[in-house]
Amino acid sequence: MKYLAFAAGVMAAGAAVAAEKPVLTVYTYDSFVSDWGPGPAVEKAFEAVCGCDLKLVGAGDGAALLARVRLEGARTEADVVLGLDTNLTAAARATGLFEPHGVEAEYDLPIRWEDDTFVPYDWGYFAFVHNAGKPAPANFRELADSDLKIVIQDPRSSTPGLGLLMWVKAAYKDQAGEIWEGLADNIVTVTKGWSEAYGLFLDGEADMVLSYTTSPAYHLIAENDSSKAAAAFDEGHYMQVEVAGKLAGTDQPELADRFLQFVVSDAFQSVIPTTNWMYPAVTPKDGLPEGFETLVKPAKSLLLPEDEAASMRDAALAEWRDALSR
């Protein structure tokens, strides 16, 4: 009996110690929390300074993440959401679930960033990746006129797919439908997500695949393989900026603020290039990893303002579907 009481005492003490450590719950996309993503390093680095337990929760991709937060509404356990992109911020803002942050940072983004709700943590350019050494088109019109075969992702189920839709729209406005009609015979197929498309490209099903300008860096740095390149388009490249935001209903507002400040710090930003394979929002003090200097630098950055992107999305999708359904 004495032992039992002792054991209960020890367990209670253990629980008390655990309870002293506040838990910060961060919802993010699945590839962020995977063992090959930034998750493990970020968790370790933040827990070393916060005296808290950082709980990273993966939920599909960016769009699934937002759907998840909307499903849970104000009851959500999440304190911070990390992994929305500029195509989702308008809808996310409209839910009223997010609260302004107080983060200040010197961003190294190709555009001015002024947003009191969302903190950018990385960014990249969409681009068509191809085998180096092969001739590459210099813009969408050249691509449409060529015999090159491409694989793209469906904008309805994939983030890069939606990015491409916006890219063509931002570059060609009213002529976007015409561009898609021209591209129709170049498109081998449309896949559900990025992984399928990239896998098909690596298998030789197509000459090019929609991905990011930073994709060749993975092959170069992780596989020591310089056979992949991204084609530079002279219309400019559409950007994806990935952001984090604090939920208004958080029970850990101070910790959430600290985490958002941590997101733009060196400890977080230096992990991004070789785990998320994107550009960090704030260049780490040691600069970008060796290999990133070989990447294509687009002459022009395209990004539609979020309300404009949101208002033209459905029409752009209809245009895309009509052109490719013929």
Place this chain on the structure above:
Amino acid sequence: MARRAEPVGAAVGIGAAAVVAALILGALLAVFLRAEAGAGLGPADWAAVRFTVLQAALSAGVSVTLAVPVARALARRRFPGRRWLIALMGAPFILPVIVAVLGLLTVFGRGGWVSHLLGWAGLPPLQIYGLHGVVLAHVFFNLPLAVRLILQGWQEIPAERFRLAAQLGAGPREVRRLLEYPMLARVAPGALAVIFAICLTSFAVALTLGGGPKATTVELAIYQAFRFDFDLGRAAMLSVIQIVLTCAAALVAVRAARRDSPGGGLDRPIRRWDATGRGARVWDTGLIGLAALFLLLPLAAVVLRGAAGVVDLPGVVWLAALISVLVAAISTGLLLVLALPMAAAVAVGRRAGMEIAGLLGLAASPLVIGTGLFIVINPVADPFALALPVTALVNAVMALPFALRILVPRAVQVVERYGRLGASLDLRGWNFARIVLLPRMRAQIGFAAGLGAALSMGDLGVIALFADPEHATLPLQIYRLMGSYRMEAAAGAALLLLALSMGAFWALDRGGRWHAEA
């Protein structure tokens, strides 16, 4: 129908069916209740419905049409490695979609093996993308299932019938008319319905092989409604359409299927005296060879792609494999607990209700069901804590229609043949099940359990919605590897998954096999 003395009760089966229906319909209802007012179904949605029905009907029709001669050939021939071949042929069915599609395209794609061969002959590459590609892929996935279901029909014809036919001097034509066509009329409608139902919820396969947005299926429209517009009402409505279509198919199948059973026998090994001619032998061999080539080449591609990556798989992949095996084990247990009473209930006459409840798990969109369960669980418990049990349960419900297709014909046969005998000996209820029914269904139980385990192992299922970093299943881990550019490791993990699924299937199916045929 006058109530006859029933050897087993239907109550447990009705209970199991009610649990399944409550799970699926409850989840659907939860999504409806949570929905805000949204747009109704637009013309694009109806176009998706039309395309979905078209491709599902074509896929089911082609799969079953091709499966009949292949199953007949397999039923008539005995050769070394036949068992292995039958087991291996089932593999496409249990692979994660993404892996199977890449394997399929390695063989049939623009840059695939067949296109290379054509290139050497100076011909243009294969044009695989389009409606025919969708059907080809669905036949690849479902032909093995159709073959197994129909082959089982052949094996349920008692050996004595063939012996009698031979004694009476019946040739191949008479055997066909008297024994084989009635059997097909009994088995084929169910196989058609179940494959139609599987193809109704196809999404990634249809889109990728279909070549673009003209291959938009209802499931893709649901994704769009959910992710793009967050229109839960439309998502749920589209899922209701899937369910209605599946139920209609199930009802047609139940009505079309003739219920007369071939009767019982003494379980002797089957010998065929009607198919010994040289022509029949060459024909059968050719058919088996073609089917094996069609199904095994893409699998060979999966193996070849994975061979390099499988040697140094990261530790987390092994952990994921362990979790997947565990989930599959629980799921298989749940599957049998649900399916066996339901099969018994069908055998004593509660047919349509069981069939529909059984198909519900396949009919409803996994995304909608997962979301519904999430809505239901979230207020009362941590969905992450329940991720694995929920995945096991949903996997079991999704495998239920296959298990029923396998178990029902045999259960019907056993009850018809031994029910009265049992009743006269006062052998009823659990005792009848224990002494007569279950032992005589061993082969079917083994097959159903094997299929259920393999399906659960390969299914991404709802785990993707409840994913938690520490408890990823193997299919989810494969997606994660691919999502972080590690295609080689992903291919290795896919090979591991293939081996595990086949191993589980083989062990369970083998354990139940009792026909002395090699």
